[in-house]
Amino acid sequence: MQDSVVREMSLRILLIDSLGEEDFAIIHTLPDEPRALIIGLLFTSRLISQPSDVLQVIVKNRLAKVRLADACDLHTKVTDLKPTARLVSGICGPEESAIGVWRACDLPAVKTSYFIPPAIIRKAILRLGEAMQLYQTTGGTHGAALADQDGHLMVHAEDIGRHNAVDRVIGKGLERKIDLSTSFLVSSGRLTSDLVLKVAVAQIPILASISAAVDSGIELADAAGITLIGFVRGTRMNVYTHPSRLTTITG
Numbered sequence: 001m002q003d004s005v006v007r008e009m010s011l012r013i014l015l016i017d018s019l020g021e022e023d024f025a026i027i028h029t030l031p032d033e034p035r036a037l038i039i040g041l042l043f044t045s046r047l048i049s050q051p052s053d054v055l056q057v058i059v060k061n062r063l064a065k066v067r068l069a070d071a072c073d074l075h076t077k078v079t080d081l082k083p084t085a086r087l088v089s090g091i092c093g094p095e096e097s098a099i100g101v102w103r104a105c106d107l108p109a110v111k112t113s114y115f116i117p118p119a120i121i122r123k124a125i126l127r128l129g130e131a132m133q134l135y136q137t138t139g140g141t142h143g144a145a146l147a148d149q150d151g152h153l154m155v156h157a158e159d160i161g162r163h164n165a166v167d168r169v170i171g172k173g174l175e176r177k178i179d180l181s182t183s184f185l186v187s188s189g190r191l192t193s194d195l196v197l198k199v200a201v202a203q204i205p206i207l208a209s210i211s212a213a214v215d216s217g218i219e220l221a222d223a224a225g226i227t228l229i230g231f232v233r234g235t236r237m238n239v240y241t242h243p244s245r246l247t248t249i250t251g
Contacts, residue, residue, distance in 0.1 A: 006140035007031065008160050009062055013038060015047070015074055016067045022078045024066075029164050030134075030141075034059050036157070037164060038066055040171025044198040046105070047077050051174050099223050107200055109225035112181045114205045116149055117247045118237060121208050123151035124186045125232045129210075131156045132188070144169040144187045146178060146204075154178055162189025163198070170202050180204050191217040191230050200224040206245060208232050213240050 009031045013024040024047075029037060035057045042048045048068065056067040068074050124147035131153060132143040144165040145156035155176060157168035166187060173180055184206035185199055191209050193216035199207045200220070207221070208229035218240045221228035227242040239246060 004137045006134065006138045006160065011059070011062055011064055013041075013064045013066060015042075015078070016065060017070050017072065017074045019070070019075060022074060024078070027164065028160055030159050033168070034064055036171035036175065037159070037168045038064060038171070039174060040167035040169070041164075042066070042068075043174060044167055044170060044201045046201060047074065048072055051171075099219055102197065102200065102220055102223055105197075105201075107224065108203075109223070110181075110200065110203055110205050111225055112203070112205045114182060114184075115245055115247050116184065116206065120147075120149065120151040121184070121186070121206075121229060121232060121237065121246075122235070124153065124184070125208065125210055127151065127153050128156060128186050128188065132158055134158045135188075141165070142188045144185060144189075146170075146173045146180070146183045146185055148183060154183065162187060162195060165189070166195060166198050170198065184208065186232075187211075190214060191221075191228055193217050193220045196220045196224065196226060196228065199226055208237070213238070 008028050010026055011029050012026045015022045015024045038057055039051050039054055053069050053072050055069055058065045128143050128145045135141045141158040142162040142165045143158045145153040146169055147153050155169055155172040157165050159165040159168055180202050183204060185204050187209040189209060190211045191213035196217045206227040210232050213228055213230040218228060222241040227245040228240040229237050231238045
């Protein structure tokens, strides 16, 4: 019999500015639309603050050459932030706990006054499932989306891993100049501290998933001021942190 499977590639990211170049990361990803993924990853790693910091992206033979503006101070940041590390404990220094990492990053807590009914969260999760066409065909991807206050998906993305899917959708949101502070992010993946940290960097107030949360993700979301919601299924959901952003828990 024949079956449809996901096609992935290993992509090496090389960062370049007028002072030289730095190896950034090797990631396993889908071969399509690498620019949004790269912008999102560099943003959540705090190497760039806006899409215009990326001057050029050239992808050839599984190598992405990314030219950055000199104002990014590439070489200092790569040395000080250790942004290539995939685990939260390596992003900002030798911290072991999620809260220690968040404090080492010196990130502000999310304080936006943003309220939304739980029914809107469920609507966005359902729409994400409908938008994940590659998953429907192969069962081999994760998905993420940025939604507005009516639960409409403004941008969505799929990728091999949940981290890449979130980076892709944040990159798309930045390029389309979406106000992340008045959006919420829905995901198909587990809510771990490294995933929550990406949302904290982006200052997104609500993160919801069909999957489970782990203790480090809950701990970090609580400290970072993020409303964390897991197991969004049917008419039920688990609200772990900052429930005041939901207009009614039973709506």
